[in-house]
Amino acid sequence: MIGAGVGGLTAAARLAALGHRVTVFEAAGTVGGKLGRYDRDGHVFDTGPSLLTLPQLFTDLDLDLVPLDPVVRHVFADGVTLDSSSSHPEFLARIAAALGPSAADDWDRLWRRAARIWDASWRSVLQRPVDTPLALAGLAWRLGDLAAIAPGLTLRGLGRRYLRDPRLRTLLDRYATYTGADPRRAPAALAAIPYAELNFGGWYVRGGLRAIADALLERCRSLGVHVELGAPVRAVTVTGGRATGVVLASGAAVACDAVVSNVDALTLYRDLLPTPGRLAGLAARSLAGFVLLLGVRGATPELAHHTVFFPRDYDAEFDAVFGGRPPADPTVFVTRADDPAVAPPGHESWFVLVNAPRHGRAPSAVDWERPGLADAYRDRVLDVLAARGLDVRSRLTFAETRTPAWLAAETLSPGGAIYGTAGGLLRPPNRGPVPGLFLVGGSTHPGGGLPMVTLSAAIVADRIGPA
Structure with missing residues (x-):
């Protein structure tokens, strides 16, 4: 091995x-x-995954699982906040309250389609080998499965077909990044990801x-x-x-x-x-990640365990990431566990992630080892958070960076791709x-x-x- x-x-x-x-x-x-895990001054950080889904796959391990509600808090560019829930009726109620009843109806329609995609994927793809694209095409698909998965349709296209509210489309688009992909090019089959996350719940493991x-x-x-x-x-x-x-x-x-x-x-x-x-x-097509590990004084009740702050122009972010430029106005994903085991009393440990181009010298990459770049982009991310209503700069006890170059060196992942080179x-x-x-x-x-x-x-x- x-x-x-x-x-x-x-x-x-x-x-x-x-x-x-x-x-x-x-x-x-x-x-x-x-x-990975990193410890500093009583702060403990998960430096990789921060969310466990499909807990039924881990029942043979002795884990102290904590269900998350919300699974993710979404803060949109207009200031509207939407908390996702693993209870579908509850999530629909939250959508209706935040975005209106018609938006909840749209999500319910999409959810039924996503359930069909998940069932088809689980039955025919996720548990069996797929050695070639032709083998995938040659699987004994049921006609209903093919209709649900809609080969040729992108995740962005699926969102436009079902969701009228642009904020819900943005929420759906983010799930493409779970595979390191661009939602404008990622297949609609990736709608199985939000279905799995919300249907089976999102979980934290106590202690990290x-x-x-x-x-x-x-x-x-x-x-x-x-x-x-x-x-x-x-x-x-x-x-x-x-x-x-x-x-x-x-x-x-x-x-x-x-x-x-x-x-x-x-x-x-x-x-x-x-x-x-x-x-x-x-081709190293998968996006990478730029990470801040922050020691923070005081409490931040406006944060959930996972909170994502969206930009006004999501497409500009993907254009930058896959075009080899750090995005000027990125989506910022903050993980802050309410767990006394991961921070000293009166403090919090924040893991802050933004999508980033992979490390390298190709036109679609960035040389993250260039002197001064990591520190400058750290400051930029903190400025973006402040502009979106979460100014933590005066509360920091430390701020460390983890660039795609660091991930490439530590885990031998080419370019620091988070989800493998083939997104x-x-x-x-x-x-x-x-x-x-x-x-x-x-x-x-x-x-x-x-x-x-x-x-x-x-x-x-x-x-x-x-x-």
């Missing part, structure tokens, strides 16, 4: 439970991958979501999985056209019957295979280009986010089968 992210650890535990002897090689000094990685590591060890930290893999060994082991950076060669890779698919195809595969030129719906398959090689994690099918990488691990374990 290459990599001890959530996908890798989940796959390791599943394979060990099937009777396999499993060794995981992790380059970093800790497990979890992007599910990093507890998921700790619980997975404990489960792996109880099953006899051997985890080697500080052990980067330099190459995948291919003998007779089949993956037969790995070579560590130390030069040690390790033979095995199957190799499961939890590194980004682009890195695997380009750097670890003896002959770069056809996906070595995989959107179709991703590299779970079966590698040579027999005996398999892929798990957010850069492969069925996608990024904690539930999806867990499903990728289940797909791979099922494919490998019992020892």
